[in-house]
Amino acid sequence: MNAVVVNVEEKLFQNRYKVDHGRPHIKIKNADVCSNECKGQQCTFVCPAACYKAEGNRTVTLITDGCLECGSCRVVCTEHANVAWEYPRGGHGILFKFG
Secondary structure, eight states: OOOOOOOHHHHTSEEEOOOOOTTTTEEEEHHHHHHHHHHHHHHHHHHOOEEEEEEESOOOOOOTTOOOOOOHHHHHTTTOOOEEEEEOOOOEEEETOOO
């Protein structure tokens, strides 16, 4: 039996994202917490859409375009609760091609 190889990047590319300019549905509450208090910066490697990026000076940047709205960042940030998340306005956010 032949194994089917699934390429995650190809699957994610099939989804579309409608940006709500000027009104992101997710924010870092306090950037200083990410830099000074969060030792692991787990959001930077847990987010499947790679919305969080660790910079060289220990700051964490967030780019919401392409967010899959999975909530992983909120789950891994339970110690500091430094992620503000709300549902995107209707018609904005992730648009899944296959459901």
